[in-house]
Each structure stands twice: as structure tokens, then as C-alpha cells.
Amino acid sequence: MSEEQKPVTNIKTPMRLEYRYSAGIATSRFLHGIAQGKIIGQRCPSCRKVYVPPRGSCPRCAVATEEEVELSDKGTITTYAIVRVPSENIDVPLPFASVHVLLDGADLPMFSVVQECPLEKIRMGMRVQAVWVPKEQLGPTLQSIRYFKPIDEPDVPADQLRETV
Amino acid sequence: MAERCAIAGIGQTHHSARRDDVSIAGLVREAATRALEDAGMDWPDIEAVVVGKAPDMFEGVMMPELYLADALGCSGKPMLRVHTAGSVGGTTALVAASLVQAGIHERVLTVAFEKQSESNAMWALTVRTPLQASVVAGAGGYFAPLVRSYMSRSGAPEDTGIRVALKDRRNALKNPYAHLRDPNMSFDTIAASPMLWDPIRLHEACPSSDGACAMVLTSERSVRKTQYKPAWIHATSMRSEPTQFAGQEKVNPQAGRDCAKDLYAKAGITDPRKQIDMAEIYVPFSWFEPMWMENLGFAPEREGWKMTYEGATALDGDMPVNCSGGVLSSNPIGASGMLRFAEAAMQVRGQAGEHQVDGAKIALGHAYGGGSQFFSMWIVGSARP
């Protein structure tokens, strides 16, 4: 068969769908806080745990959360992974440390990355602090927090981390 | 109240990175026609079809059961489409089974599939709305920290994961349908493979596959005389928990433990390691084998890795796990759960060919999905319950 007569085995059909997302009320409040350099979580009225980033509800208790709690931007690494493959939504040079950070005052760790730290020094229990974009660049997006960096405070012992890992 | 449900026919595709030789319809028909043939049946015998698959963005087709109605002989018949993330293949089988157990249908075809090559699975898995407050580096990036936690808690030797991967990949050589079948795979090649999300290496992670799995589930009276006797469902269970809440145990999830407990109670199993002959469980990253051995009650907490080390989970061990090669060897995401369920059924039918566990009479099929939050399981046996 000539080139033109070979059966078609696949076709490329580009798709483009545009979505305008709304963050939801709780996330919007959180992001407005971020735009002011603040990290604001929510406390569940039932179990009293503090969630950050907040979603307007406590998944454990299935109730709405409203009470706002301003949190420190310092926290503890509860667990981590060294990532060596590119990821679409993370714009950080490889390899990098993908971490769970439990902010002081929060009860649920949030995902982030650690920089300014040799990879072999990353450990569970390590104390870190958020590095923000310059004040004039702050906006209602988690990109306002560039990453977390280690700070000079003693590690949190492993047995105290157990609950949150 | 519930009718007995038999697994009368099983079929699957040859899983590979790209099935360029078939459309999505062709892929599901390949598995479905094999299952029908195995059951001694044809399309008109089927009364209902239950389809399962993971996010539609993997193929770029919204609600593909609509498009597949013709390919699956569904005109004028009921069709359902299940989606419970990674556990979907298992849950789909359970939904199909309940149609027979409720006495609503006599013969149900269930199919689970994924043709990931049609879209970009990595993109589809990490599509994040711009306002979403999460910075997770893919599925591996999500699970790697949990693996690290398990390693820390259990004190398991660092090469446990390599041993699991070696076992599963070697088992795959005995499974003609498996995607990854590399006879040169060795401990060293796995250990030397690039670290993706430390501590998970390339060869300790599942592939991305195109594939489908199908089963024909029937009532007792609808079983036909075929080469293999049917497998029988002895028990089923499903449990879900939230994605993430404060204080949640993520390494040894409650939903998994509850699901297994419920399953064993229904099947009259008090000592899983003794009473279950083999298990096909959802292990997409090698370290999940020891973690699930504990979650499923085969080993005490912190000691699941010993089963791997002792060779207990090898094909000739006392608790063979993933004799088919498992998810580590073939991972069409939507189908993977059903493949576990189907492979367990094949074992008790004596249908597993080279990767058959001698004399297997009771087997466990297990699937999980999401952030280790969705679990579906079944116990199948060669004898009628």
C-alpha cells in the first residue's frame, strides 16, 4: 500500500475548554488573608481542630467551620519526599523537597516545598518558616508563599509528631 | 435475601503503554468478548452492563459509557458507570454483583478500563484549579511522604520496596497479559533505577497502561458448563473516609481496616493469613505491599515488611501476593482494581496458568483509591458459599 492508503490508526484532536473557577467562600477569605501576608485557618466548632488552608467545613465532623484563627507562618515538617521528576504545577528546580508543614497552631499539615536547605538535611521534625514574595507582589494566591526555609530552632521530637503524620 | 453470585467468565486485554491498534471501543470489546467466551455466552445473554473507569480526563471523553453503549451491546439495556477513583475497578465489580445478588438480573457484564495514552494522565491527575491551595507533586509525590513515615515507624530495611518490586515484576513474566515483562529485571537494576520521589524509585512505581478487564457475573442458575468452574463471591465490602482531616491516620487508614474487618466477618474468616490462600492487592508503589499486609490484618502493625523479607508473599510462599504481577506491572488505572478482583477469581478457578497458586480455594481481591481513602474488597472461593 502506498503511504496515502495506509489505515488511519490515530488522530490528534486538540480540545480546549475554558472554566472560570470560584474559590468558594472559605478559600476566598483565606486567599484575601494571604494577600495581606496573613495565614488564616478555621476552627471546627465540634472537634475544635484548626484547618489550614480552610475549606469552610470539617471533613471529620461534617459541619461548617466559621471561626477564624490567625496562624504563625512558622511550622514543623511532619513528613517529606525528595522529588526528582518534573511536576506540571510546581515551578521549582529539581530535585526539591515536597513537604507536609504543620504550622504552629494548626492541626492539619499543608503541602509545600522547602528551599535554602541541602536535601540530605531535610528531616521530620525540622522547624521551618515561610518565605513570602516581596510585599508589593502579595496577592490572593498561594504563590505569595514562595517556599519554606529552615530556621534555627530545635527539632520537634518524633513522638510529638505521631498524631499528625 | 441475597442470591449467590458466580463469576462465570473473565477476560482482559494485553496491557501496554499504548494500544494503538484499537480504539477505546475496541479495547473494551477485547476484554468483554474474552469474558463472554469464557462464560460460554454471547452478547444477547447479557441483561445489564456496569462500566467503571477513573477520571474522564484520562481519555478526554466525558461520560464515555454513552459512546460505548453500542460497543458493549447495550441498546435497550441498563448501563451504569461507576467512578470511585483508583478503587473503581473493584467497586464496579461490587455494583455489578449487587444486581445479581438482588435478583434483578441473571447475567451482568462488568467492564473496567483506561486508555490513558489517549490523553495525558499526569496532567489529568494534577489538574489543579488556580485557586486550590495545594502543592502536590503527582501521585508519587503524594504517597512518598507516607512511605517515608511507614519506614520510620516500622524500622523496615530500606530495600524492602526493591524486594517487592522484584517479586511482582518476576511474577509478571508468568502473566501473558501484563504490561511490563522484563526478564532482565533484577535487584540491582531496580536499586539502580532513578529515584523519582525519594524513597520511591522508577522501578518501584507502577507504569501507565492502556487496558481493560471484564467479567460476566451470573446467578447460580445461569452458570453454564465451560472449561473452568465458576468462582463464587463469598463476601464483599466497601469503605470510604475523608481525604484529609486533623489527626487522620494515613499510613494505616481506618477505612481499609474497617473494610477488611467487615469483609472477614461476612466470609467467616478469623485468621486471614491461614484461611486465605492468596491475595491480589492494589500496590502501585512497592512499599504498599507491607503497608497493606498490616492494614488487611495479615501481619501485626509494623511487621508487614517481614512477610516480604521472609518470602511469604512470593508465589511459593505461604501468603502469595500479586502473582499476576499486580499494579506494579500493569496499571490501566480504571481497570486495575477489577484486575485484582478478576485475578483472585481466576486463582480459585484454577485458571491462572503459569502464575497459579496450587490448590488456591479462597482468594482476596482488594482495591484502593484517592488519598488512601476508598477501599473495595471481595473474597471469592471455588466452592459455593
Added chain:
Amino acid sequence: MRDVAIVSFAQAPNRRRELRNEVEILMPVVQQAVARSGIARPFDFTCSGSSDFLQGQPFAFVMALDAAGAWPPIAESHVEMDGAWALYEAWVKIQAGQAETALVYAFGKSSPGDLPEVLATQLDPYVMAPLWPDSVSLAALQARAWLEKTGKSERDLAEIAVRARRDAKANPNATVSGDFEIAKLLAKPYIAAPLRAHDCAPVCDGAVAVVLAAGDRARAVCKRPAWIRGIDHRIEPHALGMRDLTVSNSSRIAGEKAGVGKGKVDVAELHAPFTHQEPILREALGIGADVKINPSGGALCANPMMTAGLIRIGEAATRIWDGSAQRAVAHATSGPCLQQNLVCVLEGE
């Protein structure tokens, strides 16, 4: 067959554009349905319906689970379909003796995307979808075929829209309602001839929750349970050229299997997002002129995707509870031009 009833129902207001996220929309709805049911958690089974593509978010249902209360862990499943099919799955579970009570919910946020375009992705990806035929244009093909076959007019279709919107005045959750003049409606331009804006369901966001209970469990909590006397669903060939678009065979079969014709029907809630689909469904189900159609205003007044079918069932149940109907039919549809249909027959004791 076991006796299974719907014992409660709640829905969110169907706004054109919700700013709340899915959990924020769904949680109050689930809480209301649970409270109204008189049944305490945990339910023996929970099942939901939603669509990733609609939301532009893979695993959309996973986030929604937070609204349902999945702690301690629950037996839970999900269909990537309208909640009406989630209700069917829950009904089957109860029939199999694996549950006595079930919570069923669904949600759909159509507002983030361009719904008719998003729905084009439901089509055969090899030969239809690449042409991007949007859902309204496809419905228009069907409408044209029906008008030619029956000799009915665009005015006849407009009358259906006017009736629906007038009835919807009594429905606080409707997206669109009110008194409209046919002439003014017919003066507006076509969206896709012969369909105008009033012939098409408004795009909106929504959520719904329903509680099912078996036998005496239902009688214990509900004065007048809405018993599911029959429920069935069927699908037809996908390609539009493979079927007669002017009839709905799958609805007819589902209606027969569900036993619509076995008694007098007082009320029918039909999931017809386009005016011409209402008479097609009426014919398929044998719904006569004496039956009250869509007292809620139907999908023409509020059509939250993945939800509207289950809402039809909830609205029909409401007529049983309030005594205005002894026997009601509810219908749900999925896919282009009524490709897949579910029919449910409800009765008071």
C-alpha cells in the same frame, strides 16, 4: 422485591452562578435531608452522582465527600452520572439486603464552563466530538425532526415553556419563573433553530440530597412514605443517526418495566431540558392529558446538571408526601437527545 421508600428530600437554590464551592453548597442540603428524614447517621450506604468534566476538576466527588460525613468510615460509592442513577444503585443495594437506609446526593456546577461546549465532549471522540456539535444544536436537530413529523409548531413548544415558568412561580428553587407572553418569547432570536432561549433549560448550579429507607424503617420515620413501586433505566445507541430522534424507545421500555401503565398517574416529573422533549417523553411513557406535568416547573426552569434527574424524583416524592398525588412518575435523562433514560414510579401507601 423489598419495599423501599423515599423519606426525605432537600435541594439547593438553583442559582445561575454559585460562588460557593461544592462542599459549601452540598453540606446544608445533605444536613437538611438527613434532619428531615428522622434517621440518624450513619446510613448503611451512601451514593452520589457528579461529573469531573462538568466541574473542570478530576475527582470532583472526592471533595464533595466532606459534605456527606465520611467519619467514621462509611460504605460509599459514586457514579459519574446524574444522581438519579446513584439512587438506583442505592435502591439495588437495599434490594440485595445489604442496606436498610441510604443517603443519596448529587451536585453540579455548570457555571464555570460553557455547558453546551462541555457536553460536546460526551460524544464519540473519533468521529463526532472533533466537530464540536454543542448540546443545543443537537437538540435542535431532534426538535426539527419532531416538528416535521408531528406537524406541531414553534408556538406549541413555546406554550410548554410558558406553562412551566408559570408553575415554577411556586418553586422557590427555580432559576427562572414567571408569567411570559408567547408573542414576546417567539420574537426573540433563535439560539439554534428551531430552538429559542425559552425552549432550552437555563444553565445553573445545584445540589440535591434524598434519603431512602426500607419497609418498616420508612414507616417508622415517615407518615406517608413515597414507595418506589418500580424503577428501571435503559440506554440507546449513541450515534444520532442510529435512532429515531422523534421517539424515546429507552424511556418507553423503562416505563414499561417500571410499571407506569399499571395504574392511574396523577403527577409526572419529566426531565426534559428542551421543550420538544416533553411531548416525546409523554408519548413514550403513555402520560395522558389528565396528568399534571412538572408542577415544579421542571428542567426548563432549573436544570442543574447531574442533579436535575434526582430532583425530578424528589419533586415527585414531595407530591406523594403532601397528598396531592397518590401515584407519581419521575424521569431522568442523560446523554445527547435523550440517549439514556430512567423511570421511577412512586406511590403513597
